Amino acid sequence: MPVSTSQECDLTFYTNPQSRGQIARWMLEEVGAEYRQEVLEYYTSMKSEEYLKINPMGKVPAIVHRGKVVTECAAICAYLADVFPQAGLAPPIDDRSDYYRWLFFSAGPLEAAIVDRSLKVNIKPDQEAMVGYGNYDRVLDVLSAQLLKSAYVAGERFTAADVYVGSHVLWGLQFGSMDMRPGFEDYAAKLAERPAFKAAKLIDEQLIADSEREKSKE
Missing domain, CATH: 1.20.1050.10 (Glutathione S-transferase Yfyf (Class Pi); Chain A, domain 2)
Structure with missing residues (x-):
């Protein structure tokens, strides 16, 4: 899977599995990019001072690629198609x-x-x-x-x-x-x-299942 645990990865994906982040993850899987994911929670880490420096709207998804921030799903899709041209996802x-x-x-x-x-x-x-x-x-x-x-x-x-x-x-x-x-x-x-699409859904569904399992222990 392209999801990386390395802190050296040059693409970080901020998301929540129950959000429009599913769109961005699908696109990441389509281009085959290696990325590190940061799963944020509504009302807490999504509104943290650290994350607001990345996206002042306090919402996901967002990506940081080689120090450049891209937010908004349509922009993320277009950006990834351009910076990973080998995937062939943007027309000439x-x-x-x-x-x-x-x-x-x-x-x-x-x-x-x-x-x-x-x-x-x-x-x-x-x-x-x-x-x-x-x-x-x-x-x-x-x-x-x-x-x-x-x-x-x-x-x-x-x-x-x-x-x-x-x-x-x-x-x-x-x-x-x-x-x-x-x-x-x-x-x-x-x-x-x-x-x-299937690979992206599998990742997000597992994250949702893991979150629900953790909540049941509380």
């Missing part, structure tokens, strides 16, 4: 229009629409221009149309954009925060079979 620079478009469509309109709906925020028709994503149904319909056009969200090959977009679709369908649309189920099933 002159063919990145769909890659960037759908990576940040999911970081913006898709996530905002899903969160608002989950929080039961009712966006009225005359407020749609203000929220940026218009409305929830339109966002899902637009993503559905794209996923029906090609094997992956940015074309015929898997890229870092699929790690980010795919995580939203996988979680959305699993937890009911996204309604089903044509293309969603097949896309999610295809991504769930990737060895890196």
Whole structure:
């Protein structure tokens, strides 16, 4: 496994297994990078003075690679694809229009629409221009149309954009925060079979199990 116990490792991954850190871990597994993990807890170590120097937002995930800090899942995915080009997870620079478009469509309109709906925020028709994503149904319909056009969200090959977009679709369908649309189920099933996805899930599931075991002893 790429997870390292060496303090000399030049990539440190700050996460919690029950967070969006699962997205970043999947990406780390896809690029095959060796990394040292630091598992933080909500409200305590995640808000520590030491960690706030890395991410003043006090949230995970974050990575520190050769002294450089990257936060926000979409940025972490794009960064790792660039600094580990041998993994082939970013298209050639002159063919990145769909890659960037759908990576940040999911970081913006898709996530905002899903969160608002989950929080039961009712966006009225005359407020749609203000929220940026218009409305929830339109966002899902637009993503559905794209996923029906090609094997992956940015074309015929898997890229870092699929790690980010795919995580939203996988979680959305699993937890009911996204309604089903044509293309969603097949896309999610295809991504769930990737060895890196399975490896990442196994690590996080073990961390969750270990945490629950420790809590039961208290």
